[in-house]
Amino acid sequence: MDELDELVRLDDSWGRGDLTMGEVNAKLSDAATQLQTLVGRTGAGADFTGWIDLPVNTPDRVLQDIDTIAASLRSNSEVVVVCGIGGSYLGARAGLEFLGSQPASTGHGTNPEVAFAGTSLSASQLLELMAKLTDRRFSVVVISKSGTTLETAVTFHVLRDELIRRFGKAVARSRIVAITDANHGVLRKLANDEGFAVLDLPGDVGGRYSVLTAVGLLPFAIRGFDIRMILRGAAEQRASSLTAPAELNGALRYAALRRLLNSRGKSVELFASFEPAFHYVGEWWKQLFGESEGKDGKGLFPASADYTTDLHSLGQFVQEGTRCLFETVIDAMASADMTFTSASNSPDGLGYLNGRTLSQMNRDTKAGTILAHRDGGVPVLQLLIPDFTERSFGALVYFMEVACAVGGYLLGINPFDQPGVEAYKRNMFALLGKPGTEADAAAIRSRLRAEN
Numbered sequence: 001m002d003e004l005d006e007l008v009r010l011d012d013s014w015g016r017g018d019l020t021m022g023e024v025n026a027k028l029s030d031a032a033t034q035l036q037t038l039v040g041r042t043g044a045g046a047d048f049t050g051w052i053d054l055p056v057n058t059p060d061r062v063l064q065d066i067d068t069i070a071a072s073l074r075s076n077s078e079v080v081v082v083c084g085i086g087g088s089y090l091g092a093r094a095g096l097e098f099l100g101s102q103p104a105s106t107g108h109g110t111n112p113e114v115a116f117a118g119t120s121l122s123a124s125q126l127l128e129l130m131a132k133l134t135d136r137r138f139s140v141v142v143i144s145k146s147g148t149t150l151e152t153a154v155t156f157h158v159l160r161d162e163l164i165r166r167f168g169k170a171v172a173r174s175r176i177v178a179i180t181d182a183n184h185g186v187l188r189k190l191a192n193d194e195g196f197a198v199l200d201l202p203g204d205v206g207g208r209y210s211v212l213t214a215v216g217l218l219p220f221a222i223r224g225f226d227i228r229m230i231l232r233g234a235a236e237q238r239a240s241s242l243t244a245p246a247e248l249n250g251a252l253r254y255a256a257l258r259r260l261l262n263s264r265g266k267s268v269e270l271f272a273s274f275e276p277a278f279h280y281v282g283e284w285w286k287q288l289f290g291e292s293e294g295k296d297g298k299g300l301f302p303a304s305a306d307y308t309t310d311l312h313s314l315g316q317f318v319q320e321g322t323r324c325l326f327e328t329v330i331d332a333m334a335s336a337d338m339t340f341t342s343a344s345n346s347p348d349g350l351g352y353l354n355g356r357t358l359s360q361m362n363r364d365t366k367a368g369t370i371l372a373h374r375d376g377g378v379p380v381l382q383l384l385i386p387d388f389t390e391r392s393f394g395a396l397v398y399f400m401e402v403a404c405a406v407g408g409y410l411l412g413i414n415p416f417d418q419p420g421v422e423a424y425k426r427n428m429f430a431l432l433g434k435p436g437t438e439a440d441a442a443a444i445r446s447r448l449r450a451e452n
């Protein structure tokens with residue numbers, strides 16, 4: 001199989017630094033072994049690997065339910081507020097920004113706006129949203145696997161009260177959709193008790209691997225995107241990522257090179273692009289990799305940059321600062337374009353660009369930047385996808401999920417848990433006075449007094 005058949009192509013020719021072919025091949029062979037551990041469900045966190053088969057085993061009944069709910073929200077809402085955080089937010093946001101970025105995108109038209117909420121405990125952010133909802137017909141999609149996430153729960157409580165105030169209890173109920181664990185949790189119980197429509201988040205899929213479930217698919221469907229095509233792109237990538245030989249397998253090569261660069265002292269991976277449509281893909285990617293591999297004192301710190309904007313801020317550091325970085329630069333082969341025109345004697349001196357397209361300028365700028373960064377000691381891995389369509393988005397998601405899971409196994413950690421996230425929550429709930437945390441609260445308050 002030719003790797004060029006893959007929807008997501010990895011070019012590592014400028015990303016190997018001083019790695020030898022022998023080292024790369026040995027790590028690739030380890031990655032192939034870890035892929036077998038992953039698909040054989042014999043590794044750490046195997047109970048949370050349901051995402052592996054979502055592109056090929058999501059029942060049509062589930063997609064029809066999503067279509068039905070999306071159609072109903074489209075018919076009765078000007079704004080749909082999607083309320084969730086972390087894995088219950090970032091994939092949907094990444095996909096909507098990515099898919100909506102092209103002028104001919106199906107996500108434009110008359111579909112309701114999707115607004116995001118529950119991503120902080122900021123009063124000003126929530127007040128701004130509430131002001132925006134005044135006089136607009138809105139609905140709420142609340143997404144929480146656990147049902148106990150404070151940011152989501154508090155925001156949903158406020159939004160639900162507003163729906164009841166505006167529309168009355170019965171109509172409010174019909175304007176709420178919950179996406180939560182198929183069997184457990186407070187949100188599942190609330191939805192059942194109150195009669196909200198509910199879509200399941202499968203028990204064997206964790207938050208940050210959930211974008212190809214209703215968590216991502218419902219917001220995409222609300223905006224009119226083709227959710228079957230997203231799954232189809234993911235299924236194509238699945239076929240190559242799970243079966244291509246290691247040397248032709250982009251996801252395995254990406255996983256192996258990340259580990260090797262890490263072992264050579266690179267501690268930060270900077271995910272960069274020259275198209276703003278990738279901005280939230282970068283945010284999603286940071287959560288996927290950061291929460292999956294940042295454990296036991298290990299892991300690459302995932303950072304992101306939007307070029308050329310950040311060449312005017314982070315660029316100096318990337319070029320000449322602490323040599324702890326490598327970059328992963330993502331691009332699409334096809335995107336929107338426009339031609340620049342300028343008279344040859346234009347006083348701003350831009351005549352030399354007359355007739356060039358913005359895409360050409362962006363491509364040349366990218367090539368020049370990558371060359372400069374590599375000359376500055378920053379290895380650069382390059383990822384290329386075909387375009388900003390549903391198929392490409394599905395493929396990109398799947399590529400990253402496999403690379404992340406295999407890379408986590410190469411690192412010797414469980415890529416499917418997040419025990420470290422509990423530490424701040426324990427302190428927060430105790431300080432907020434959640435029943436049952438009284439003993440913790442006394443100890444924390446006395447530590448805060450002593451250590452401040």
Ligand code: PA5
Pocket residue numbers: 085086087088143144145146147148149152206207208209291418
């Ligand atoms: O990836 C994860 O598991 C987390 O980022 C969660 O998605 C996030 O903490 C939100 O959790 P929940 O969906 O339970 O509200």
